[in-house]
Amino acid sequence: MRNPKFVEYKTASEVWATEQLLEQAEGGQLVLRFSALSADESTTLIHRLSRELPDHAVFQSRFGTQDQWVTILPLVSKAKILERRDRIRQAMAAYAQTCAELIRQYQSDALASEWTVDDHGEHCRFVHSASGQTVEAPFHGLVRVNQIDPYFFAVFVKSTQGLEPVAELVTGNW
Incomplete structure (x- = not known):
């Protein structure tokens, strides 16, 4: 697997469409970095992406700092x-x-x-x-x-x- 790919956003509303995220996450880890994301927005985004990307783990990977990270990691299918x-x-x-x-x-x-x-x-x-x-x-x-x-x-x-x-x-x- 390649090193993580990072994509910078200000808010959750800027996040790419599911198809584009899948393309970017292909074969590797994709980290969405936000400069302004509340805890509620982060939770909502993680739930939405988890539903839309069932073959991926979606989780918050950076806490307690000004910027927040949400990681998308491909999983091996069952x-x-x-x-x-x-x-x-x-x-x-x-x-x-x-x-x-x-x-x-x-x-x-x-x-x-x-x-x-x-x-x-x-x-x-x-x-x-x-x-x-x-x-x-x-x-x-x-x-x-x-x-x-x-x-x-x-x-x-x-x-x-x-x-x-x-x-x-x-x-x-x-």
């Missing part, structure tokens, strides 16, 4: 997620298994020399020098799927050969 559900589950299992194996090898001084290690607190970042595979592994281990950190998982699937169908679903700059 249909795509369901279509790749089995691959996602396989990738999650592969991530958990890879974390456990790398932590076990690291703690027993048996880690292959191709891995660089950045031990930082409760996690350890492993990067394979040849493949570029990156694994951010928690030392405490992963017992349940809901313990997988979304950012760590995104980095793993984006850097692991064979997980491209899952990596395509990951949005954002990982």
Whole structure:
């Protein structure tokens, strides 16, 4: 995903039509910056855009300053997620298994020399020098799927050969 695109407005009444917003938000994050927007206007705009852009998250992303920001972020469709559900589950299992194996090898001084290690607190970042595979592994281990950190998982699937169908679903700059 590209860096956010910023569009400057004074008021909510100046916001482009839905079609133009969709064009601008295509493949990335769009941030609407307002120099004069009340809390009520912001809430009304967010509700309207949320209805008009069902495949996007719309939220206020800057608070308590003179200017206000409303972000439009494309979401992965539920249909795509369901279509790749089995691959996602396989990738999650592969991530958990890879974390456990790398932590076990690291703690027993048996880690292959191709891995660089950045031990930082409760996690350890492993990067394979040849493949570029990156694994951010928690030392405490992963017992349940809901313990997988979304950012760590995104980095793993984006850097692991064979997980491209899952990596395509990951949005954002990982």
